[in-house]
Amino acid sequence: MGMDSLILFSLFALFLPLAGFVVLIFFGNRLPREGDWVATGAVAVSFVLSLIIMFSKLATPDSVTATWAWVQMGNVPVLGGLTIELGILIDNLSSIMLVVVTLISLLVHVYSMGYMQGDSRYGRYFAYLGFFTFSMLGIVITHNLLMMYMFWELVGLSSYLLIGHYYEKKSASNAAIKAFVVNRIGDAGMFIGIMILFVHFATFSFDAIFGAVAAGDLPFASQAWLTAAGVLIFCGAIGKSAQFPLHVWLPDAMEGPTPVSALIHAATMVAAGVFLVARMFPILTADALLVIAYIGAATALLAATVAITQYDIKKVLAWSTISQLGYMILALGVGAYAAGFMHLVTHAAFKAGLFLGSGAVIYAMHAALHKQHDHQTDAQDIRNMGGLRGKMPVTYWTFLIFTLAISGIPLTSGFLSKDEILAGTLAFSTLNGHFLLPLTAFLVAGMTAFYMFRLVILTFHGKPSDKDRLSIIREAPGVMTVPLIVLATLSLFFFYSFNPLGASSGWLYQALERPASVVPEAIGPIAASVLYQAVSSVHTLVMILSIVIAVSGLAFAWLVYEKRSISADKMAAAMGPLYRGSYNKWYFDEMYQAVIVNGTLALTHISNWFDNRIIDGIVNGAATVTQGISKISGWIDYMFIDGLVNFLANFTGAIGMRLRKIQTGKVQNYLVFAVFGFLVIVFFFMAI
Amino acid sequence: MVFPEWLAEPGLNHFLVVSAILFSLGLLAVISRRNIIMVLMGIELILNSANLNFVAFSRYGALSLEGHMIALFVIIIAAAEAAIALAIALNIYNRFGSVDVEQISELKE
Amino acid sequence: MDLFAIAFYVFAILIVGSAALMVFSKNIVHSAFALMFTLAGVAVFYALLHAGFVAVTQLLVYVGGILVLLLFGVMLTTRGSFMDVKTRSVNLLPSTFFVAIVGGLLIFVFVSTDWILLPLTEDQVSLPGLGELLMTDFMLPFQVAGVLLLLSIIGAVLMAVRKKTLKPGTQ
Numbered sequence: 001m002g003m004d005s006l007i008l009f010s011l012f013a014l015f016l017p018l019a020g021f022v023v024l025i026f027f028g029n030r031l032p033r034e035g036d037w038v039a040t041g042a043v044a045v046s047f048v049l050s051l052i053i054m055f056s057k058l059a060t061p062d063s064v065t066a067t068w069a070w071v072q073m074g075n076v077p078v079l080g081g082l083t084i085e086l087g088i089l090i091d092n093l094s095s096i097m098l099v100v101v102t103l104i105s106l107l108v109h110v111y112s113m114g115y116m117q118g119d120s121r122y123g124r125y126f127a128y129l130g131f132f133t134f135s136m137l138g139i140v141i142t143h144n145l146l147m148m149y150m151f152w153e154l155v156g157l158s159s160y161l162l163i164g165h166y167y168e169k170k171s172a173s174n175a176a177i178k179a180f181v182v183n184r185i186g187d188a189g190m191f192i193g194i195m196i197l198f199v200h201f202a203t204f205s206f207d208a209i210f211g212a213v214a215a216g217d218l219p220f221a222s223q224a225w226l227t228a229a230g231v232l233i234f235c236g237a238i239g240k241s242a243q244f245p246l247h248v249w250l251p252d253a254m255e256g257p258t259p260v261s262a263l264i265h266a267a268t269m270v271a272a273g274v275f276l277v278a279r280m281f282p283i284l285t286a287d288a289l290l291v292i293a294y295i296g297a298a299t300a301l302l303a304a305t306v307a308i309t310q311y312d313i314k315k316v317l318a319w320s321t322i323s324q325l326g327y328m329i330l331a332l333g334v335g336a337y338a339a340g341f342m343h344l345v346t347h348a349a350f351k352a353g354l355f356l357g358s359g360a361v362i363y364a365m366h367a368a369l370h371k372q373h374d375h376q377t378d379a380q381d382i383r384n385m386g387g388l389r390g391k392m393p394v395t396y397w398t399f400l401i402f403t404l405a406i407s408g409i410p411l412t413s414g415f416l417s418k419d420e421i422l423a424g425t426l427a428f429s430t431l432n433g434h435f436l437l438p439l440t441a442f443l444v445a446g447m448t449a450f451y452m453f454r455l456v457i458l459t460f461h462g463k464p465s466d467k468d469r470l471s472i473i474r475e476a477p478g479v480m481t482v483p484l485i486v487l488a489t490l491s492l493f494f495f496y497s498f499n500p501l502g503a504s505s506g507w508l509y510q511a512l513e514r515p516a517s518v519v520p521e522a523i524g525p526i527a528a529s530v531l532y533q534a535v536s537s538v539h540t541l542v543m544i545l546s547i548v549i550a551v552s553g554l555a556f557a558w559l560v561y562e563k564r565s566i567s568a569d570k571m572a573a574a575m576g577p578l579y580r581g582s583y584n585k586w587y588f589d590e591m592y593q594a595v596i597v598n599g600t601l602a603l604t605h606i607s608n609w610f611d612n613r614i615i616d617g618i619v620n621g622a623a624t625v626t627q628g629i630s631k632i633s634g635w636i637d638y639m640f641i642d643g644l645v646n647f648l649a650n651f652t653g654a655i656g657m658r659l660r661k662i663q664t665g666k667v668q669n670y671l672v673f674a675v676f677g678f679l680v681i682v683f684f685f686m687a688i
Numbered sequence: 689m690v691f692p693e694w695l696a697e698p699g700l701n702h703f704l705v706v707s708a709i710l711f712s713l714g715l716l717a718v719i720s721r722r723n724i725i726m727v728l729m730g731i732e733l734i735l736n737s738a739n740l741n742f743v744a745f746s747r748y749g750a751l752s753l754e755g756h757m758i759a760l761f762v763i764i765i766a767a768a769e770a771a772i773a774l775a776i777a778l779n780i781y782n783r784f785g786s787v788d789v790e791q792i793s794e795l796k797e
Numbered sequence: 798m799d800l801f802a803i804a805f806y807v808f809a810i811l812i813v814g815s816a817a818l819m820v821f822s823k824n825i826v827h828s829a830f831a832l833m834f835t836l837a838g839v840a841v842f843y844a845l846l847h848a849g850f851v852a853v854t855q856l857l858v859y860v861g862g863i864l865v866l867l868l869f870g871v872m873l874t875t876r877g878s879f880m881d882v883k884t885r886s887v888n889l890l891p892s893t894f895f896v897a898i899v900g901g902l903l904i905f906v907f908v909s910t911d912w913i914l915l916p917l918t919e920d921q922v923s924l925p926g927l928g929e930l931l932m933t934d935f936m937l938p939f940q941v942a943g944v945l946l947l948l949s950i951i952g953a954v955l956m957a958v959r960k961k962t963l964k965p966g967t968q
Contacts, residue, residue, distance in 0.1 A: 668719045668727075668789055672892070675715065675899060682902060698805040700914065703842065704907040706809050710835070712900030713816045720892040723825055725870045729832050732863060733816060736839050739851075747846040750915040756927060757935050759843075759851045763858050764942045768949035770863045774870045775956035781874040 024127035034123030063091035089143030186239020193232030214518035230288035241273025258359030267348035293333025300326030336424025337514035343417035353487035387464035407449035416503035427534035449553030703744035710737035812838035
């Protein structure tokens with residue numbers, strides 16, 4: 001496979017979903033089935049092309065770059081001659097990500113054919129899915145920061161459109177706006193970071209920037225600026241990957257259709273932040289990485305504590321997504337690059353599966369509630385479910401596999417990646433003493449197992465909340481269960497490594513070799529070889545620990561919810577404020593409302609008061625004085641000036657009465673006058 | 689037959705004279721014809737005479753290729769103007785039931 | 798008297814003659830056809846002046862586009878058969894006199910001015926040259942012209958259909 005054809009294929013893979021979007025937007029309504037097959041076909045071809053790209057890329061160690069000059073500026077002040085390039089970079093990272101994105105997108109397309117059937121904007125929905133896929137692929141294959149930022153914003157836009165799909169619902173349109181605005185906050189930081197790099201290096205290309213830094217050319221010759229640029233660019237990832245403190249948009253984004261949640265809020269869009277960090281990894285300094293690691297750990301812990309107490313099936317999954325994203329960010333932060341990115345890949349499969357499975361449950365619940373003419377009961381509340389195991393066997397078994405994977409039980413893909421993350425975190429702390437990080441990571445691992453099995457047991461096991469409803473629940477149709485089965489297969493270990501207990505010998509781990517850091521050694525992260533040595537010394541311990549923790553979390557959930565030998569209510573009561581805090585998501589939304597929204601409002605009130613009292617007072621005072629003066633001058637006016645003015649007015653009026661006859665209202669007469677005037681002027685000048 | 693020298697070799701002035709005549713005829717159409725469509729035709733004539741000047745200056749004068757460019761832009765604008773003017777004429781016809789310029793004297797009020 | 802001169806005089810007579818016919822004809826359709834000959838003659842003049850591309854554009858836009866538009870205008874703004882629409886002229890005599898003064902003045906100015914002469918040879922005019930000029934020095938006017946055309950299309954369409962959409966019950 002030649003390198004040129006690789007570029008050509010990647011361009012096709014990128015633009016096919018866009019073509020599908022264009023066709024659907026303009027002709028969607030005229031196509032049979034509103035054109036869902038166009039979108040699905042386009043993404044399917046994209047997926048096949050991505051597979052080809054990945055296999056041919058993994059066969060060679062060299063990455064492929066193709067660039068096109070986009071804007072050529074002759075001479076820009078300060079920077080000099082400047083060419084802005086567009087370009088494609090195909091390396092291991094992007095080729096694997098290509099496959100992940102197109103695969104999940106394809107499965108979501110197929111699934112949506114069943115889930116969204118009968119929706120009033122069915123065609124529009126598929127169009128937006130294609131647009132989203134295009135934007136996401138753009139982020140993945142670009143070779144420069146500018147294009148990445150542009151596609152980054154496109155992803156924000158398309159996620160806004162998809163979250164707000166049911167825009168008649170106030171909560172859905174609010175959630176879409178919230179997601180957009182919160183993302184914008186992070187993006188602002190990212191933009192500043194990009195500009196720091198651009199102003200100094202006059203290029204957006206990753207290669208060029210990394211090369212310059214490697215040669216010792218730091219932004220503004222300062223290590224602090226490099227750290228600042230790294231942290232600021234990471235702000236973009238904080239927004240997109242829903243990291244603390246900008247995580248608030250993701251749970252609300254569950255207002256979108258469930259397949260969208262699977263595509264955007266589990267597998268792809270939120271993974272963009274992780275991808276960004278992985279891309280920028282070479283120029284991140286040790287300080288920047290430490291910030292990243294702590295933010296990841298904080299996010300993982302915070303989200304896991306909230307997930308434990310939620311009752312909405314999708315909200316639990318949303319919080320668990322945030323928590324797992326925190327894991328990935330944490331892994332990248334401690335330098336366990338391959339582990340973090342591998343978790344992205346495995347998580348994409350099983351979390352998309354969890355969302356699609358929850359979609360199948362919601363779909364079945366809706367159908368059953370519809371038959372019962374019950375429009376009050378919440379189809380997403382797990383308290384209204386229970387005992388669905390027998391009625392929805394395919395959904396149940398696949399859901400169970402996904403849950404085992406996310407909990408990190410051996411033989412699943414999740415075990416492989418999570419194990420590596422835990423090992424990397426522990427190794428990191430043994431090297432420089434940040435013991436809070438592994439402690440958090442292990443705690444979250446146990447909590448993950450607990451809340452995920454709580455979800456499974458409450459949904460599928462136990463007594464049904466309503467026997468009549470259970471009797472009419474049906475398994476979801478084939479287009480919805482097939483993607484589930486595919487994803488469940490992909491959640492098993494053998495796709496990633498033939499050794500079920502260690503990922504490091506698997507192809508994926510090998511392909512994701514950590515790129516060499518280009519920052520000066522003094523401020524760089526711990527060297528990869530040192531870290532890997534530390535990892536291998538703690539690996540066995542971590543494996544045993546992680547299995548024990550996962551199984552105990554699982555067992556605890558089983559005791560509480562299946563056997564009911566420990567009362568959940570009593571536990572909640574014992575926890576008191578902790579429980580209430582977790583149930584209310586630690587009051588982040590309320591806090592932002594109180595501090596930022598109300599703060600802004602208060603500021604406007606203050607400036608309003610200032611306007612009213614101070615400025616208006618001055619103005620009013622000035623007005624009173626002016627009034628007095630004007631009364632005097634008014635008298636003068638009346639007596640003297642008016643006489644003169646009236647005389648002038650009468651005089652002009654008299655002339656006007658006579659001149660009025662010229663104004664015939666006929667355009668052509670006016671034109672003749674105009675030309676006549678012109679002639680007079682010309683003659684006048686000729687006479688001179 | 690003997691031709692005067694100035695007649696035998698057409699130069700810049702010859703083209704300018706033709707353009708001046710065209711301009712005058714266009715102006716005549718604009719100010720004397722009653723039908724609004726005829727006024728439009730007159731305007732087209734005036735634009736053409738100006739264009740002829742540009743191209744002639746470009747050929748003989750110091751205007752170089754820029755004369756051609758300006759002529760092209762004039763043609764573009766004339767096309768836009770014709771479309772808009774026609775739409776206006778149609779609206780006038782719909783409103784007043786006539787395209788006679790003499791009868792449309794709203795400006796008087 | 799060479800071919801250039803012959804062509805010039807033949808087409809000058811055609812242009813001026815048909816323009817006069819256009820202005821003085823009572824029948825508006827005849828006027829339109831006379832205008833066509835004028836425009837075509839001007840296109841020939843452009844060709845004589847080495848401006849081949851402008852000549853072609855003139856033919857395409859004026860003869861092919863604007864003239865047809867004007868004919869449509871005639872058809873749409875008349876009642877009954879449009880082939881024999883008679884239009885009146887106002888103040889033909891005074892305005893002819895007036896315009897004659899204007900024309901005489903123009904010709905006087907043109908002929909009496911001492912123009913800077915810098916003739917253009919045929920090989921200096923090339924289509925690639927024009928295109929390059931359009932993409933460099935005239936980039937902004939080019940873009941603005943594009944926007945202008947778009948606006949005028951939208952404007953013309955809006956003005957032409959507004960009446961119909963305002964009518965109740967036509968939705």
